[in-house]
Amino acid sequence: MALSKKELREIESLIRKSKKGDAEAFGQIYDKFVLPIYRYIYYRVSKSQAEDLTELVFLRAWEKLASYSKQAGGNFNSWIFRIAHNAVIDSYRENSKADLCELTEEIPEVRLAADPVQNLENKFEQVELIRALRQLPDLQQQVVVLKFVNGFENSEIAAVIGKSVGAVRVIQFRALNRLKDLLKQTEAASNKAAKAAFKTVEDA
């Protein structure tokens, strides 16, 4: 989510206005960041929570806007994503993580393909992917989502999570390896279940 210099200038201008109590300016900031924040949260919590948390993130951002300072090495992008991260962590604390991993009531949105079978495959893939993702340690989840959902550069991720770019690479590597293992387990379980089902049919 690399922003152009013009965009950055525009955001800084909106922040200055917002700090002076201009709610409309903050509304424009909201327009720019709502989707990236929502996407970031979406993969971390249940869908029903995602909207509420998105709203909470912007409310907290408004309340803490006075503490945001570009001069202090700040970058609004990483600043607001840190708020989003904290909101997610808070929601973890409030709810049991097991609940958040439940995907029974929410099938993720997928890109529709022409083939309905492919659509179904995609959905299952998404369910598996999210389930696996949520089993990763928090930092790894954060990196994967920021990288592959929000399209952040490693340097931007580093600013959000407060680590070096090198550390981000390491976290990402470990996250993907862990994801691979988890998905392998899921695949093995599916195959086993498929074999059992096949055997049952054969026996019949």
Add this chain to the structure above:
Amino acid sequence: MLDFLRRFSNSPKHSDNETRFGQLFTKPELDLETQSNLKKRLLNQIYTELREDFEAQTLDRQIAGKKIKATGGMLDFLASVVEALLNLPKVLPERMWQTRTRENFEGRAPRRFFIVLRQATAFAMLLIVGGGITLTSFITQTQTAVAQLAVSSGVVQVREAQSTFFEEVAGFATIRLGDTIRVGVNSTADLSFYDASKMHLTASTEVSITEFSPNYISREKSGVKVAVLSGSVNAEVAAKEDSSFQVETSTGSVEAQNAKFSVAINPQTGSTKIQSSEDSEDVVAVKSSKNSESVALIAGEAVIFADPASEMLVSKNASGEIELPSITKIASEAEFIKIRSFDALVSAQDGDVAIANKIRAGIEEKLDSLLIASGVAEIHGGGMEALQIFVSKNYLVGEQRAATLANLQQAGEINQILNYYFVSPRFLKGVPEFEILANSSFTPSGKLRNLFAVLRAKQLAHTEIHATIDTLAARLTLELAENLRRQNLTAELAQILQRMENQPIFLSVLTNLQSLIPIQDSAVVEKEIQTLEQRIQKYAGA
């Protein structure tokens, strides 16, 4: 996907595959409507916060208003000046010390000079401070800011003490002693007093600052009196010891600390209703303009001071016999019939037929009177049905009873009865005394309990029925007196008296009772009165 991941994580060139891996994740979208709704909610919350912040800041500004602060702040400022000047002689030699070598300075050693200089400066500063305080007191006593007025909505006008014209206030105004504030229709305003007390002025209200006794050395020991000329106000008095906050009307006044209460003037009758809020920390002391004694209202209690012309109904003749309220002292004949009917019923229930007949002799035995008198049947919880049972068992006989029972089918009547004697059943819901009513029987002391409960319930229900409360208080006095006369002080009666001791509203009942009861019981009642008065004095701080 797994194959891809396997390849991807093993690939030394991650960046080549990152884009492809990213494609595995769908990018959830928020539809425009949801986005818009979220934004609306967010902005609403932000606007609410902004508004609350603004109000809080405004309040802070008002409480620590510059002009108010100036009166007390002046002392702080002067004190800091004095302190700085007193320290000056200390600082000077230190600086000189820094600029000279130790040997040179010690060689000249002007220590004595600095000690004298310090003492002289201190003396001079004390003179300045003393003069400053005198000057400040002189200035502020003539033109003291008592409160800051903030217009919340509509039109609010202020007439300054020396002026004859009201001027509209735009936003805020400083209120001084003698100023009058007039709040228009559909308008509201708030007063923030020098001691952090607050007062909300509702629509069509007029108040005036009639007294203000500031104390600038210790702002605790000061006081303000606000006269409510019309309308109603809600006051929240700060918890300041030795600080007095009073609100008065033409019929009553209230004084409080660390308490919340409302004062409302009934525009039709001119009566004043003072109500202590449910969440009030402390009691408020209320006083009728016709009475020098204060009574305390605990949280949730209310009192109504009617026009000073109204009087209690109870009186006593020279021989010590009970004198029932005469028609001349009661507003209408209908009222008289109601009371007399009730008297008759009470006597009949108590088995004192002679008294019942005596009381009943003067009134016409109409169904209305009977119904009114029988309102107490509601305590059995069955309304009309209970009333029928009650009448059939206790009151009329023969054809008259049959006719009465038939007429009782007029269901509308019962509400009138209950409205008269029991306010309205809905007001009694949730009132603890209703329990007593519900379980009471028609024994003489049961009757007392009923009256006691109804009176208390009326008070709790905050109903503006001063006259009815007076009537009931009178009835309660008579009942108590009659029971005491016939039964002496039973344990049950003693319990009732004890309960009354907790309720300042019964002071008049007890006082009147004292002159109506047998001599052997008067000592007990007198004791109760003393206890009650002590409590009142304790609360009122009188």
